[in-house]
Amino acid sequence: MHEMSIAAAVVDQVERAAREQGFTAVATVRLDVGELAGVVPRALDFCFSLVCEGTALEGATLTTRSVRARARCAGCAVEWYAGMPPDLGCPGCGGGTRVELLTGRELRIRGVEWAEGPLPAQG
Structure with a gap:
């Protein structure tokens, strides 16, 4: 533990x-x-x-x-609640290769x- x-x-x-x-x-x-x-x-x-x-x-x-958990897409700058487990697919542009976990x-x-x-x- x-x-x-x-x-x-x-x-x-x-x-x-x-x-x-x-x-x-x-x-x-x-x-x-x-x-x-x-x-x-x-x-x-x-x-x-x-x-x-x-x-x-x-x-x-x-x-x-x-x-x-909050994330931001480096491509389109959209921020979203990433959830648990984290969803790192951008809801704005559909990308997910350049996502930054903010919190x-x-x-x-x-x-x-x-x-x-x-x-x-x-x-």
């Missing part, structure tokens, strides 16, 4: 930022997750709660926002809500 490694990476990044900025606890982490990223949000939420134990994120809430693969931290509280003991 790659959601565990994703959750661990998110917790590491947020905890590092909290320490660098002088925050002692985290209330909420908001993520953008592209529908083509291959992430199961419920599994990620479960893994996140496990990885947070004993960190500045213990008790934090993970909020995910799904990002729909849908995201996996990024969109925001963090800091909270006050003691840092967990480091062990």
